[in-house]
Amino acid sequence: MSEQNGNETPGQPTGDMLNAQLLAMLKDWSAYGYELVQRLNEMGMGHYNKGSIYRALRQLEQTGLVCSIWDTSASGPARRMYQLTQPGLLFLQNWLALVDMHRDMIQRFLDAAGRQGNRED
Amino acid sequence: MSEQNGNETPGQPTGDMLNAQLLAMLKDWSAYGYELVQRLNEMGMGHYNKGSIYRALRQLEQTGLVCSIWDTSASGPARRMYQLTQPGLLFLQNWLALVDMHRDMIQRFLDAAGRQGNRED
DNA sequence: AGAACCTAGGTGCAATACGCATCTAGATGC
DNA sequence: GCATCTAGATGCGTATTGCACCTAGGTTCT
Numbered sequence: 001m002s003e004q005n006g007n008e009t010p011g012q013p014t015g016d017m018l019n020a021q022l023l024a025m026l027k028d029w030s031a032y033g034y035e036l037v038q039r040l041n042e043m044g045m046g047h048y049n050k051g052s053i054y055r056a057l058r059q060l061e062q063t064g065l066v067c068s069i070w071d072t073s074a075s076g077p078a079r080r081m082y083q084l085t086q087p088g089l090l091f092l093q094n095w096l097a098l099v100d101m102h103r104d105m106i107q108r109f110l111d112a113a114g115r116q117g118n119r120e121d
Numbered sequence: 122m123s124e125q126n127g128n129e130t131p132g133q134p135t136g137d138m139l140n141a142q143l144l145a146m147l148k149d150w151s152a153y154g155y156e157l158v159q160r161l162n163e164m165g166m167g168h169y170n171k172g173s174i175y176r177a178l179r180q181l182e183q184t185g186l187v188c189s190i191w192d193t194s195a196s197g198p199a200r201r202m203y204q205l206t207q208p209g210l211l212f213l214q215n216w217l218a219l220v221d222m223h224r225d226m227i228q229r230f231l232d233a234a235g236r237q238g239n240r241e242d
Numbered sequence: 243a244g245a246a247c248c249t250a251g252g253t254g255c256a257a258t259a260c261g262c263a264t265c266t267a268g269a270t271g272c
Numbered sequence: 273g274c275a276t277c278t279a280g281a282t283g284c285g286t287a288t289t290g291c292a293c294c295t296a297g298g299t300t301c302t
Contacts, residue, residue, distance in 0.1 A: 008186065008208040008209070008211040008212040008215060009212070009215060010137045010141075010212065010215055010216045010219055014136070015136060016131045017138070017223060020131075020223070020227055021223070021226065021227070024226060024227045024229075024230035024231065025230060027230045027231060027233070028230070028233060028234075043226070091130070091131060092227065092231065093231070094130060094131055095131045095227070096224070096227055096228065096231065098131055099220065099223065099224050099227070100224065102138060102141070102142070102220065103217070103220050103221065103224060105142065105145060105164070106141055106142070106145045106213065106216070106217050106220070107217065108145075109145035109146065109148045109149070110145065110148065110213065110214070110217065112148070112149055113149075
């Protein structure tokens with residue numbers, strides 16, 4: 001994942017986080033890479049890298065979480081259409097559970113008002 | 122972030138995700154690396170890599186999200202004690218907001234019952 | 243004493259992941 | 273022809289990562 005950029009702002013989601021976003025977007029309808037790149041950027045959560053997304057999709061296919069076919073029906077360059085697979089859906093559910101744990105854990109620590117000293121730095 | 126391992130299981134959190142876990146654990150009390158390694162592994166969310174955790178802590182210090190001092194008061198090898206800084210707390214809050222967006226986005230896609238075809242793959 | 247083990251932090255290296263720029267190629271418009 | 277948009281992909285230098293290994297203080301057992 002992209003690390004800090006010198007301040008306190010988290011970087012863009014990459015790795016499993018980006019994978020999960022992509023899989024989620026493929027849940028109920030096929031899509032192709034170019035489309036996903038645009039939709040991710042429209043969705044506001046930071047601006048994504050084309051190269052990383054295309055490569056993430058190819059890797060998701062290699063590991064069987066999505067599958068793809070070439071779509072030449074539309075005019076213009078051929079599109080590689082992706083679909084979520086069953087393992088992909090499983091991954092997504094596992095990921096959601098893990099993110100929930102992560103989120104709750106952080107929330108718990110943030111909520112726990114300084115029980116010893118509450119140093120202000 | 123660690124990628125797939127050939128099945129549908131997400132890898133261990135690394136990158137910003139690991140950073141957030143570490144920062145959260147430092148919220149209200151200082152701790153040292155060895156301790157954090159053990160506590161992370163006890164907390165169940167996968168088993169973490171010693172090297173990655175020590176390096177993450179050093180990098181968090183470089184970017185100012187934590188600070189550290191050597192603690193030689195206890196017996197045994199010296200411990201590098203870490204504390205969360207104000208920027209670190211800010212990072213944590215920003216991260217939580219970002220994770221919430223990520224989580225909600227995935228949840229939204231998972232909940233949206235197949236609105237077109239609902240292919241079972 | 244010294245061997246074995248635990249704590250604590252760290253490094254070296256190969257493999258992977260990433261951002262950025264660039265490339266190919268079809269289609270459309272001028 | 274030439275510019276531009278769509279669509280996918282790659283090359284390359286850097287950053288991260290996992291794994292194994294190393295240093296060093298301390299305790300326990302023999």
